[in-house]
Amino acid sequence: MDVKTLNMNQFSASTTMKLFIVPLLLVLSLLGKAQSYGEIGIFGGGSYYIGDLNPGKHFQLTKPAFGAFVRHNFNERLALKLSGSFGVVEGDDAISKYNPDRNLNFKSNLTDISATFEINFFEYFIGSLRHFVTPYMFGGAGIVAFNPKGRYDGEWYELQPMGTEGQNSDLYADRNPYKRIAFSIPFGIGMKYSVSDFIGISLHWSMHKAYTDYLDDVSTTYYLNLADSSPSDTGIEGLLSDPTLAHNAGMQRGDSQNKDWYSFAGISVSIKLNYAGHKKCLNTFL
Numbered sequence: 001m002d003v004k005t006l007n008m009n010q011f012s013a014s015t016t017m018k019l020f021i022v023p024l025l026l027v028l029s030l031l032g033k034a035q036s037y038g039e040i041g042i043f044g045g046g047s048y049y050i051g052d053l054n055p056g057k058h059f060q061l062t063k064p065a066f067g068a069f070v071r072h073n074f075n076e077r078l079a080l081k082l083s084g085s086f087g088v089v090e091g092d093d094a095i096s097k098y099n100p101d102r103n104l105n106f107k108s109n110l111t112d113i114s115a116t117f118e119i120n121f122f123e124y125f126i127g128s129l130r131h132f133v134t135p136y137m138f139g140g141a142g143i144v145a146f147n148p149k150g151r152y153d154g155e156w157y158e159l160q161p162m163g164t165e166g167q168n169s170d171l172y173a174d175r176n177p178y179k180r181i182a183f184s185i186p187f188g189i190g191m192k193y194s195v196s197d198f199i200g201i202s203l204h205w206s207m208h209k210a211y212t213d214y215l216d217d218v219s220t221t222y223y224l225n226l227a228d229s230s231p232s233d234t235g236i237e238g239l240l241s242d243p244t245l246a247h248n249a250g251m252q253r254g255d256s257q258n259k260d261w262y263s264f265a266g267i268s269v270s271i272k273l274n275y276a277g278h279k280k281c282l283n284t285f286l
Contacts, residue, residue, distance in 0.1 A: 036074050036075065037272060037273060038070065039071040039126070039272055040271055041069050041071070041268050041269055042066070042068050042268065042270075043066060043067040043068065043083070043085065043264075043267070044064075044066050044268075045066075045265050045266015046059075046063060046064060046065050046266060047063055047264050048061060048090075048262070048263050049090070049262045051218070051261065052254040052255060053091030053096060053098070053106065053218060054096045055096075061089075061090040061091065061092065064087070065085060065087030066086055067083055067084050068083070069082060069083035069084070071118075071270065076120065076123035077123060078118070078119060079120070080117055080118070081114075082114075083112075085112045085264050087109075087110050088107060088108070089107070090106065090108075092106075103244045105150060105151055107149055107156070108147055108149065108215060108216075110145070111144065112208065112264070113143050114140055114142030114184070115141060116139060116187075117139060118138040119137055120134045120192065121134050124136075126194045126197070126198065127196070128194055133191070133192065133194070135190070135191050136191070137188070137189050137190075138188055138190070138204075138206070139187035139188075140186055141183070141184070142183075142184045145180060146180055146182075146215050147160065148214070148216055150164075152239050157236065159217040160177060161177075162240050163237065164217055164240055165221065165241070166224075169223055172223060183210075183211040184208045184210045184262075185208065186208045187206065188205050189204070189205060190204030191203045199271060200270050200272065201268065201270075202270070204264075205264075206263060208264075209259060209261055210261060211259060213255075213256055213258070213259050216260060219254040219255075220253060220256050221250050221251060222249055223249050225249050226241075226245045227245065227246055227247060227248050228245070
């Protein structure tokens, strides 16, 4: 793989926590006396995944995503956003070509619930004539629900019940079925623009580090001796674990040291809720 390709899996846990903690340390310094206001809005865009089946190609197999959110603006610089986003992520060895001999594939619906602090670079608020546009960054915490499915012979099968890495086998007592909900750390950047007194739009790109390595159902080693077997002698569990029938138990299937990532990118439209009487800035030119 090209060393210039950004591999999100190389981010350490300490790096991820720094990306989360640093914005929080700015909260107290940004809280001021300015009046607050709220927003409600919707989001539309795309989602994709970074993991064992796609270690570093951003926006590969991007699928539609949508969501809704509420935002509380403490002042012109700091906001808290609670969002629910829904999307689909996919991975395919035949497309990423990272490990085509493995020949695995998956898709999964994602439901993400996140709370993030947003820091505006400029003193922005909806309806402002002075600072009606601003870049911003954000970070926070969330949870993600997922359910990977694999395709074989044109049919899609839920992978978690199959135990494709021996989770349901007596051979591996330490491998329990993975949970289909996980903690996540979202962070990202964006741009906000005030369209009118009560409507704002924003563009954003977020990365979410999932604290699971099973968004794609791939993490550790093969558990069956299927080398030189035939499809007629192998159950669907074995075929979904090793479609090539070219591996034996203990051979590497994934990398359990690196957790999976997912991303949402798109455009949001929000309506201002002027519950605190925030006034329009009259300083047009300064």
